[in-house]
Amino acid sequence: MMLFRRGIATMASVKRASKIVCIGRNYADHITELNSARPKQPFFFQKPTSSILLPGEGPVIRPKGVSLHYEVELALILGKRVRDFNAQDEQAALDAIESYALSIDMTARNVQNEAKKKGLPWDISKGFDTFLPVSKVISKSAIPDPHKIELYLSVNDKVQQNDSTELMLFRIPRILSDISKVMTLEAGDIVLTGTPKGVGPVVPGDVMRAGIRVDGKELEDAKLEVA
Amino acid sequence: MMLFRRGIATMASVKRASKIVCIGRNYADHITELNSARPKQPFFFQKPTSSILLPGEGPVIRPKGVSLHYEVELALILGKRVRDFNAQDEQAALDAIESYALSIDMTARNVQNEAKKKGLPWDISKGFDTFLPVSKVISKSAIPDPHKIELYLSVNDKVQQNDSTELMLFRIPRILSDISKVMTLEAGDIVLTGTPKGVGPVVPGDVMRAGIRVDGKELEDAKLEVA
Ligand SMILES: [Mg+2]
Ligand SMILES: [Mg+2]
Ligand SMILES: [Mg+2]
Numbered sequence: 001m002m003l004f005r006r007g008i009a010t011m012a013s014v015k016r017a018s019k020i021v022c023i024g025r026n027y028a029d030h031i032t033e034l035n036s037a038r039p040k041q042p043f044f045f046q047k048p049t050s051s052i053l054l055p056g057e058g059p060v061i062r063p064k065g066v067s068l069h070y071e072v073e074l075a076l077i078l079g080k081r082v083r084d085f086n087a088q089d090e091q092a093a094l095d096a097i098e099s100y101a102l103s104i105d106m107t108a109r110n111v112q113n114e115a116k117k118k119g120l121p122w123d124i125s126k127g128f129d130t131f132l133p134v135s136k137v138i139s140k141s142a143i144p145d146p147h148k149i150e151l152y153l154s155v156n157d158k159v160q161q162n163d164s165t166e167l168m169l170f171r172i173p174r175i176l177s178d179i180s181k182v183m184t185l186e187a188g189d190i191v192l193t194g195t196p197k198g199v200g201p202v203v204p205g206d207v208m209r210a211g212i213r214v215d216g217k218e219l220e221d222a223k224l225e226v227a
Numbered sequence: 228m229m230l231f232r233r234g235i236a237t238m239a240s241v242k243r244a245s246k247i248v249c250i251g252r253n254y255a256d257h258i259t260e261l262n263s264a265r266p267k268q269p270f271f272f273q274k275p276t277s278s279i280l281l282p283g284e285g286p287v288i289r290p291k292g293v294s295l296h297y298e299v300e301l302a303l304i305l306g307k308r309v310r311d312f313n314a315q316d317e318q319a320a321l322d323a324i325e326s327y328a329l330s331i332d333m334t335a336r337n338v339q340n341e342a343k344k345k346g347l348p349w350d351i352s353k354g355f356d357t358f359l360p361v362s363k364v365i366s367k368s369a370i371p372d373p374h375k376i377e378l379y380l381s382v383n384d385k386v387q388q389n390d391s392t393e394l395m396l397f398r399i400p401r402i403l404s405d406i407s408k409v410m411t412l413e414a415g416d417i418v419l420t421g422t423p424k425g426v427g428p429v430v431p432g433d434v435m436r437a438g439i440r441v442d443g444k445e446l447e448d449a450k451l452e453v454a
Contacts, residue, residue, distance in 0.1 A: 182351050
C-alpha cells in the first residue's frame with residue numbers, strides 16, 4: 001500500500017534491536033482524541049522486531065478488515081544496557097541514547113479497540129509485519145535536545161500531526177526508568193516515546209510523509225515517505 | 228527467590244530468539260479457573276527476550292507488591308522462518324520446529340488483572356526480568372508427538388499442574404498459522420503453547436519443579452527446578 005521513496009540506508013543500529021518498547025498515551029491531546037484515561041505512570045507495550053520496515057523496503061501492508069492508523073513517534077536507539085534506571089538522572093538518560101530515528105507506530109485501531117474492550121493483549125493490533133516504518137538513523141548530534149523538536153506527519157500533503165516533543169507527559173529519563181525497572185534494555189533496543197494528537201486512518205494509495213524539525217529546520221535523515 | 232539447581236547448559240538456541248510469542252487461554256480448564264472467556268481464535272502476546280532465565284542463572288525475582296503466578300508451558304524453538312503458514316499442514320508445522328524446551332510463563336497476576344480491567348497491554352505483567360525460566364533445550368527426537376506429552380509442575384513437592392498437551396484447544400499448526408499471519412516468525416524464535424489448569428501463586432522460599440513425561444517416562448532435559 002505505501003512505498004518508501006527515499007534511498008536505502010545501512011540500518012545496522014535498527015536491526016540490532018533485541019526488542020522495541022513503546023510508550024502509550026504520552027501526549028495529553030492524543031489521550032483526549034482517543035477518549036482514553038490519562039495514565040498515572042507510563043505504560044508500555046512491545047512491537048516485534050519483525051514489524052520494522054526500513055526505508056526502501058516497500059509498502060505498509062494493511063491486513064484485511066483492518067482500520068489502519070498512523071502514529072508518528074520519536075524513536076530512541078540505546079547505546080548501552082539500561083537497568084533499574086534512576087528517573088532523576090537526566091544526563092545518564094541522554095548518555096544511554098546512541099542515536100534516534102523517526103518512526104510510525106502503525107496500529108490496527110479496530111483490533112486494538114476490541115482488545116481493550118475484552119482485556120486482551122495489544123500485540124496483534126501493534127505487531128503486524130511492516131507496522132513500524134522507520135527513517136534512517138539520526139545521529140545524536142543532530143538532536144541537541146530530544147524534548148524540544150517538532151514531529152510532523154502528513155497524509156497526501158495534508159498535515160495531520162505537528163507538535164513539539166515538549167508536550168510529552170513523561171519525559172525520556174522517566175520513560176527509561178520505568179521500562180528498565182521491568183525489563184532490562186539492551187544496547188540496540190528501540191524505545192518509542194509516544195505520539196502527539198492527530199492520529200487517523202490511511203487507506204491504500206495514501207502517501208504518508210513524516211519528519212522532524214529542529215529549531216524550525218528540517219532534519220534530512222528524519223524524512224520518511226511511505227506510500 | 229528461586230534457584231536453579233540443575234547444571235548450566237549451552238543454551239545457544241534459546242538465546243537466538245528474536246522474539247517470544249505466547250498463546251493465552253489454550254486449555255479449557257485453565258480458562259475456567261481464571262474466569263476468562265474462551266477465545267474463538269488463538270490470541271497471543273510477547274515476552275521480551277530479557278525475561279529469559281537460563282538454568283543456573285539464579286532465582287525468579289518477585290517485584291514488590293506482585294502476586295507471582297507460575298504457568299508451566301511447552302515451548303517450541305523454531306528452526307526456520309515461518310510466514311503465512313497454512314494451519315492444515317500438520318507436517319510443515321512439525322518440520323518448522325527445531326527443538327523444544329519446558330518453560331514457566333511467570334505472570335504478575337494482580338498487574339495483569341488490573342491491565343485487563345483497564346484495557347491496557349499485558350507486557351508489564353508478563354515481561355519482568357527472570358519471568359521466563361526455561362529448561363535445557365530438548366532435542367526434537369525426544370518428543371515424537373508434541374500433542375501427546377504430560378506437563379507437570381509442583382510447588383514444594385505438591386503437584387499443582389499435571390496435564391496432557393492433548394488438551395490444547397488450538398494445536399501447534401493452528402498456533403503457528405495464526406501467529407505467522409500477523410508476525411513473521413524467525414529461526415530461533417520461541418513459541419509458548421499455553422498452560423493447563425492449576426496455576427497459582429508462589430512466594431519467596433517456594434521451590435518449583437517442572438518436567439515433561441513422554442509415555443509416562445520422565446524427560447531428563449526437561450527437568451526444571453527453581454527455588
Ligand atoms: Mg504509539
Ligand atoms: Mg522482541
Ligand atoms: Mg501463559
